[in-house]
Structures are given as C-alpha cells and as structure tokens.
Amino acid sequence: MTTNKRGLAEQLWDFFCSLRLTIFLLIGLALVSIIGTVIPQGPQREYLATISETKIRLYSSLGFFDMYHSWWFILLLYLLTLNLICCSIKRLPRVWKIVSEPVLVMDESFERTLSNTQELKLKGGKSELKDRVSAALASEFARPVVTEKDGVIHLFAQKNPWCRLGVYVVHFSIIVVFIGALVGSFFGYKGYAQIPEGGSVNQVMGRNGKIVNLGFDVRCEKFTVTFYDTGAPKEFKSILSVFDGGKPVAGLQNIPVIVNDPLTYKGVTFYQASYGQSDEGALYHLTVLNRKTNKAEKIDARQGERVALPGGAFLSVMEATQNVTPFMKEFDGPGAQVEFTPPGGQPEPFVILSDKYQSFNAQHGGDLLINFDGMDQKFYTGLQVAKDPGVWVVWTGCALMVIGIIMAFFMSHRRVWARISDDGVTVGGSASKNPAGFEMQFDDLVEKLNKA
Amino acid sequence: MSSSNLFNVTMVIYMVTTCIFFAFLASRNKAVGLAGTYAALIGFLIQTAAIGMRWKESYDQGHGHAPLSNLFESVVFFSWTIILIYLIIDFKYKYRAVGFFVVPFALFGMAWAQLGLDSGIEPLVPALQSNWLMYHVITCFLGYAAFAVACGISIMYLIRDKVEKGGGNSAAGGMLSMFPAIRVLDDLNYKAIMIGFPLLTLGIVTGAAWANYAWGTYWSWDPKETWSLIVWFVYAAFLHARITRGWVGRRAAILSVIGFAATIFCYLGVNLFLSGLHSYGK
Numbered sequence A: 001m002t003t004n005k006r007g008l009a010e011q012l013w014d015f016f017c018s019l020r021l022t023i024f025l026l027i028g029l030a031l032v033s034i035i036g037t038v039i040p041q042g043p044q045r046e047y048l049a050t051i052s053e054t055k056i057r058l059y060s061s062l063g064f065f066d067m068y069h070s071w072w073f074i075l076l077l078y079l080l081t082l083n084l085i086c087c088s089i090k091r092l093p094r095v096w097k098i099v100s101e102p103v104l105v106m107d108e109s110f111e112r113t114l115s116n117t118q119e120l121k122l123k124g125g126k127s128e129l130k131d132r133v134s135a136a137l138a139s140e141f142a143r144p145v146v147t148e149k150d151g152v153i154h155l156f157a158q159k160n161p162w163c164r165l166g167v168y169v170v171h172f173s174i175i176v177v178f179i180g181a182l183v184g185s186f187f188g189y190k191g192y193a194q195i196p197e198g199g200s201v202n203q204v205m206g207r208n209g210k211i212v213n214l215g216f217d218v219r220c221e222k223f224t225v226t227f228y229d230t231g232a233p234k235e236f237k238s239i240l241s242v243f244d245g246g247k248p249v250a251g252l253q254n255i256p257v258i259v260n261d262p263l264t265y266k267g268v269t270f271y272q273a274s275y276g277q278s279d280e281g282a283l284y285h286l287t288v289l290n291r292k293t294n295k296a297e298k299i300d301a302r303q304g305e306r307v308a309l310p311g312g313a314f315l316s317v318m319e320a321t322q323n324v325t326p327f328m329k330e331f332d333g334p335g336a337q338v339e340f341t342p343p344g345g346q347p348e349p350f351v352i353l354s355d356k357y358q359s360f361n362a363q364h365g366g367d368l369l370i371n372f373d374g375m376d377q378k379f380y381t382g383l384q385v386a387k388d389p390g391v392w393v394v395w396t397g398c399a400l401m402v403i404g405i406i407m408a409f410f411m412s413h414r415r416v417w418a419r420i421s422d423d424g425v426t427v428g429g430s431a432s433k434n435p436a437g438f439e440m441q442f443d444d445l446v447e448k449l450n451k452a
Numbered sequence B: 001m002s003s004s005n006l007f008n009v010t011m012v013i014y015m016v017t018t019c020i021f022f023a024f025l026a027s028r029n030k031a032v033g034l035a036g037t038y039a040a041l042i043g044f045l046i047q048t049a050a051i052g053m054r055w056k057e058s059y060d061q062g063h064g065h066a067p068l069s070n071l072f073e074s075v076v077f078f079s080w081t082i083i084l085i086y087l088i089i090d091f092k093y094k095y096r097a098v099g100f101f102v103v104p105f106a107l108f109g110m111a112w113a114q115l116g117l118d119s120g121i122e123p124l125v126p127a128l129q130s131n132w133l134m135y136h137v138i139t140c141f142l143g144y145a146a147f148a149v150a151c152g153i154s155i156m157y158l159i160r161d162k163v164e165k166g167g168g169n170s171a172a173g174g175m176l177s178m179f180p181a182i183r184v185l186d187d188l189n190y191k192a193i194m195i196g197f198p199l200l201t202l203g204i205v206t207g208a209a210w211a212n213y214a215w216g217t218y219w220s221w222d223p224k225e226t227w228s229l230i231v232w233f234v235y236a237a238f239l240h241a242r243i244t245r246g247w248v249g250r251r252a253a254i255l256s257v258i259g260f261a262a263t264i265f266c267y268l269g270v271n272l273f274l275s276g277l278h279s280y281g282k
C-alpha cells in the first residue's frame, strides 16, 4: 500500500519532470493559441452576426471569445510553470555541483570519459613540471588549482563555469515575466479618457467598464492633427497639463503628447490614442440682417443654446457642418440645422447656409435674413491610460531571458586537467558546448603546453 | 541609377546564384560552389547599396526614414537578412550545397517585391515614428532569416534521410554527395536556430517594449503578437526536443520546417488573412 502510494507520488513527480511534457505543452500552447487569432477576441458584433447560434453558444462555453484568459489556457500556462519548476528542482543541484564543486582530479577512469586527451612531451621533475605547466595554463587558459594525491600532482583550470546556469536563468526569467504579468493584472489598470480641448478629467473608464479615480486632474489645453500632402496623417498632438490638488504640477504644464511619446505622472501614463470632434464646446457664428433696417449683427451661439435675435425672435443651432456637400449636393460651404422661433410663434426648423446663398437663406426668418458663417470646432483627444506596476518586473524578466539565452547558447564551460606523475604529463579537456570548436582549442593549448 | 534598378540587378543575381548552386550539385565541382558563394556575396553587396540608396531617396523626398516601414521594404529587408545569415554560415562552415536550398528564399522575396508589390516610398504614419521600429524590425527579421536558413537545411536533411533510408537512388545519390553528412545537417539546423531563437526573443521583447511605450500595453494578444509567440513556442519545443531521446534528426528537422511555416504565417499570413494592429499600410 505504502509502496503503491509512494509509487504514485513518484510517478507524478516524474511526470512533471519530464521533457516530453515540456514538448507537449509547448506544442499544445502553440496549437491552441491559433484559435484566438482566428476567432476575433472580445465583443465583436459584426463577427457574431456571421456565425450560427449553436457556434456562438459552443464558442462562448469554451471561452473562445476571450481565449487567452480562459481557465484552460491559464491552466496550460500554470502546468508549463509547474513543469519548469519541477525540472529545475530536479536538475539544478546536479548542475550546481558541477559549478561549485569541480572535479579537481583526473584519474584514469575519469580520463576515459573525456573526448580530448593528450600526453605532453615534457620531461623533468614533478615539482618543476608542475610550476611550468601551471604557469603556461595560467597564461594560455586559466589559473589552475593544484591537488596532490598519492604522489601524483593534478592541475585543474576552467573557464565560464557559470554559463552552465544559463538554462536556469532562462527558465527563471519566464517565471519572473509571469510574476510581472500577475502584478500588473492585480495592481494595475488600463483605461481610456476623452478630454475636450480646454476640459479636464480626474477619472478614467477602465477596460472592464469600471470608473477609476486618478487622484489628480489632467487638462487638454489643445489638440492638433497635421497631414502629409498625400492626406495620410503626420502627427496627432495633445498639449496636456497636470494638476494635483487643484495646483499645477511643476514640469508637467503644456506638455506635448504624441503617438510614441507619452506622459507619466504618479505611475499613470497617458498615451495619444485617438481624437475626434468635440460636440460640446463648438461655437457657431451667424450674421443676422434685419431687412427693414438693413442692420447686420454678428451673433455667436453654442450648440442647443437659445439665443435672442433682434426683434424678439429666438434661434438655436441644432447641428452644423463645415461642408454641406455630402448632405446637399448642389451646395457647398458651411451649413446649420437651426430652430427659429418668431416672436410669439411656434418654433420652425430649417437649414441655413453661408452668405453665398442669400436667396436660399431668405426663404425663412421673416424680416431677418440669417446667414451661417461657420464655426469653431473643438477637438477632443482620446488618451489610453495605463498604470502597470508590474512592468519593471516583466522587463527584468526579459533582460534575464536574453542574458540567460546568451549564456546557454554562446558560452561554453571549458575545463582542462593535467596529471603530472612519474610517467609524464597527461592533459584532458571537455567543454559544455561546441565540441568541434573545443577540439581545435584543445590541440592548440596542448601545443603551447608542450613548449612550456 | 535608382534603388529600384539596383533591386532588379539584385534579383537577377540571386537567380544566377541559384542556377550556379544547381550546377554545383550537378557537376560536383568545388570551384562552381565557390562561384555560387561569390555570386551571393555580390548580390548581397548590391542589395545593401540599393537599400542604402532607398534610405537616401526617402530623405530626398523630405520625410526620411529607414526603409523598413511597408510590405515592399520589409520583404526586401527579409531577403537581405536571409543572404546575410546564409553567408555567415557559409563562411564559417563552407557547405556550399546549402546555398541551393536557401538562396531561393531570398530570390523569391526579391521577385515578389519587384514584380508584385507597390514600391512607393511613403511617409511614416504617427504610429511608426519611433526608433523602436528599427530595433524591432531588425531583430525580428534577422531571426526569421536564421529560421529560413534552418528550414533550407532541414529540407536537405529530410531529402538525404529519405534517400539513404530508401536504399539510395543513384541519380539523386550523385547530387547528394555534395550534401553535408546527415549528422552535420542536424547540427547546422540546430546552429541556425541557435542564432534565430535569441533574435526572435529580442524581436518579441522589443515589440513588447515598443507597444508598452506607444500604447501602454506590452502584450495584448493581437494576432501578430500571438503568432510570434506561437513561433517562439515551436522553436522552444525544438530546443527541448533535441535534448530528449528520440527527437533528434528527422523529427527535429520536421519541427524546424513547421517552425518556418509558422514564421511565414506570422510575417505574411497574419496581415493577409487576419486583422490587427500590424497591417502594412493597407
């Protein structure tokens, strides 16, 4: 019974230590990841309309619409991490031993396991040979450690023992990246803010629809967009200012924020993401001509605002555009949909155009001829807002990963032994990487030692 | 002389190079193989000049930027990196037969770019106005190119493996005599992936860093990002497969070919078939 249980635990341990599981998980992750690139992620109305009801139900129960956060995908990632940790626990001590307790003595049985061995042609007394070979090794390869055993002198020199740990640095870095991602998802947020020119915000809309308080204010002083001659956009620029506790924050006033150049305050970063025409705030310009007195008056109105006209009438601008052509083919220039209320009368809606179309505008308004001169449109800027305290953990992990890969791939732990006995000097060598390259180096070294 | 003419010259030279390498396999004459390598080198130098010239032309048009921003430029750069990695491996190991299986990738890229793609120099849209573009594109494409070389070598492996197991058809056997030994091919495949994997890793990291800098999210499971991760998983599987018994040789070669197919899908398929952030212009 106990052996059975032990057997099971051992089997489980072996299962999680196995490299076959690693390959299975890596290929499995690669395969299932494809699903989420084919099925659009998130709420995609147009896509949902193209597939059947049963498919929608099937996909959503399998989590395909948010695949990379589905329980089974996360489970695969956790299994990968577990596999990684178990493998490292099993193998690291062995590798650590190679690094921390090098084999200092090359006896004859160990010699047979080495693929590079040579007899040196040196002659002389043991202690004299020891000094000569040691000095040559130190200058040509690395300073050797000397061990005396049973009247035989052993030298051992090595280079880059640490690179054996490269693989573990890579694996550890993957765990660091995971931790960084978890920190970000628990303690950070992603949001979006829309600020009209001249306006400010102190909270943003989080991805999940939750409102997040920033704890300070961001004001958009101005937004501009410029274009190349081809009509392609050249630059989107918001001028932002930060206010904390109502006071302007020094150094963060009138800061230009463009795509690829964000602004950060208190760990919250604002990225230029989109823009649009603000429908609050637009100022409409009208000229009202009293046809009886021939007196013209310029009037400004905001959207929906009821402004008093000379003679007791009222007018509000409902909607306006800088160019009416898309709506009224024969006309161009600015146009506005207005609601005109004559003194004591009922409101009448109609359209007015620029003073180029006086006769068109004269159809309404009684004694008043109202021309639309245009408007000052305001933009709003759309800012992506992000706070991610885990991001430095992720970058640390990435840096470790690159360092670890370089250690694992491009560095080699090279070891050289020399055994000095009454019979002469035998050298042996081994390398953790690139055996062919090491063989040449070894032969080269032997040649130099022969001249010692 | 404009960059476009030079790109045409490059294309022709890569075509000639491919023919020379074929002649090398057929004739088994070492001098022919060396000529193939020199032809590839000349094509590479001309292409380098052409890319430099295109860079300058963009400055002459008043909106200078590195020629890495649209599909045409990326395909040209890809074929340049393939020849670069190939030449490095050729100079180091001198297995000329590899050229016949690698240079055609570069030839195909140049032919497609010159005959099928819009080669206009466009100003950069705001999202691409960043130095990260350069770091990201260069690392990714060098990685892709190493995988292309690995794929060519794996194809050689699979051919040689098949012929040897099939008892050796004599006509093919003649050509095969110029192939490196099967163990060497396996090793070269691994070496090419050892170049590609760190570069792809750097490419993914620089891409994440750029996304974080530009949008505040280092990873958003956009199809391009996901596919680069898929490619990364496949090659990580390859690396671990090599240290597992039973997975060296044929299976590793197949994994390498699959890895390159995934790479090409990541590079082109995502743009052609899926939607996301990384569209090249249109």
Ligand code: HEM
Residues within 6 Å of the ligand: A018, A019, A021, A022, A025, A079, A080, A081, A083, A084, A085, A087, A091, A167, A170, A171, A174, A405, A408, A409, B236, B239, B240, B242, B243
């Ligand atoms: C389930 C997860 C993983 C496990 C259990 C695992 C396990 C291992 C083991 C046991 C080795 C061999 C170490 C040795 O030679 O002593 C290794 C090598 C390596 N692993 Fe992993 N690994 C995992 C995931 C990854 C991932 C995702 C990467 C991606 C970068 C990676 C990168 C490497 C590299 C670069 C090597 C060195 C390969 C070589 O030298 O050819 N590993 N891994």
